[in-house]
Amino acid sequence: MNAFRLPVGPPSAERADAARNREHLLKVAREMISESGVRRLTMDALAERAQLGKGTVFRRFGSRAGIFAALLDDADRTFQQQVLYGPPPLGPGADVTARLVAYGRARIEFLLEHHAIERAALDRNQQVTIAAGGMSTTHIRMLLGQARREGLLHTADIDSLAMQLAAALEGPFVMYLAPEENATAGPARRAVALADSWESLVEQVLKVQ
Amino acid sequence: MNAFRLPVGPPSAERADAARNREHLLKVAREMISESGVRRLTMDALAERAQLGKGTVFRRFGSRAGIFAALLDDADRTFQQQVLYGPPPLGPGADVTARLVAYGRARIEFLLEHHAIERAALDRNQQVTIAAGGMSTTHIRMLLGQARREGLLHTADIDSLAMQLAAALEGPFVMYLAPEENATAGPARRAVALADSWESLVEQVLKVQ
The missing domain is CATH 1.10.357 (Tetracycline Repressor; domain 2)
Structure with a gap:
């Protein structure tokens, strides 16, 4: 989805990516909670289900x-x-x-x-x-x-x-x-x-x- | 004050000692708080002021x-x-x-x-x-x-x-x-x-x- 970026420069593009990742992660987290409560929601489990790297989850949220x-x-x-x-x-x-x-x-x-x-x-x-x-x-x-x-x-x-x-x-x-x-x-x-x-x-x- | 103990056996005597120490320590702690607030009240300061060993304070309260x-x-x-x-x-x-x-x-x-x-x-x-x-x-x-x-x-x-x-x-x-x-x-x-x-x-x- 990163093809055809408009020439807005790296910071904004990075920020847009970050915001999209954050939204996506929160949506997946909500799904996981509604399926099986808060206990099973760990950094690792969230990264896996969201198909994003553990580093991304860590950068967005810092901790569980x-x-x-x-x-x-x-x-x-x-x-x-x-x-x-x-x-x-x-x-x-x-x-x-x-x-x-x-x-x-x-x-x-x-x-x-x-x-x-x-x-x-x-x-x-x-x-x-x-x-x-x-x-x-x-x-x-x-x-x-x-x-x-x-x-x-x-x-x-x-x-x-x-x-x-x-x-x-x-x-x-x-x-x-x-x-x-x-x-x-x-x-x-x-x-x-x-x-x-x-x-x-x-x-x-x-x-x- | 431990002279003339009645023959009640060591556990009770020990308990009476412990209760007396506890009362004494709480009284001293209250004095210290009314003089200078809670900050200065540490295990060490309490033991010193109460003229009891640090071990006694620790046994009574476990922690600050x-x-x-x-x-x-x-x-x-x-x-x-x-x-x-x-x-x-x-x-x-x-x-x-x-x-x-x-x-x-x-x-x-x-x-x-x-x-x-x-x-x-x-x-x-x-x-x-x-x-x-x-x-x-x-x-x-x-x-x-x-x-x-x-x-x-x-x-x-x-x-x-x-x-x-x-x-x-x-x-x-x-x-x-x-x-x-x-x-x-x-x-x-x-x-x-x-x-x-x-x-x-x-x-x-x-x-x-």
Whole structure:
């Protein structure tokens, strides 16, 4: 596929190759995970299945944990796009209570689906970086600000409340659930229960009539 | 102090010695932390200050992280005693809303005070064991059950709600606050704000008139 290159010079061509390899590797990695979970996904197995050299896999991801970190980064970006620009109620356009409920439900589904990958993305010497980035805190804070402007909330300190609600949402996956409760396969009952519980928590905080 | 031992045989005497050494070492460790924080507390420094051999410190705690784990275990036990048997509203005897508020306030203070020790108690290859044990989930679940019996709460699934409220309480310290916001010295403003926010969250959940 490298014939007929346009004369853009070696750096760009190299970059395009790298990006293509990365996409291809991530796609193959996703296939392997959906077939047999995260355990079987090693650098060697990925290189073989993707029909690329081990050196290429190493250059792209650095380590086995790096593969999972890249997968997670990719998934996180997609999730953010849906929240910021996707259809309502997750995206803009629905009323604030519906958006807060939808965000929680979508986030719980995301956390459930990606928990095994998040674990695998952790290097030995990293601590508590799961669910980092604080997207939940930022987004919830924005919606609480809107709710306050609309008279649905009379809390002065929405920073603290946003932090606590974000923790209520993500914390059970990070802090309390046993690994087997974080199963990736199928719609786990616990996640459904947590999503329903999130909905009533939101309704109580926002004084829905 | 080893003169006049009663004839209880070597194991018990040895155990009494070990317990006395452990108490003494923990007391000295607490002094060192309150004087100059967790950084200066090493196995060597502790042995020297406690006027005990390095071998004794090693036998008691196994590693530097082991010292902090023992300190935390000790503090956790004291905290639990206050919750289970101490005076109200933290201990039994106050109404359920007051107890839930008091638990949150006391727990936030505890987490703030012990955060540096919790970090230091983590070994490299441990993940997310901070705030483990689930005492908050268990205690909050018990109080929510009482609130439901008293008609203050109409949630069917108090397991999920307990998990989310426990995460709301402990999560900000574990997941979101930057290390400098977790300062051990002085009453941190963030913790005061979180405690106030916890109080109104509890009042909203329990439909306080």
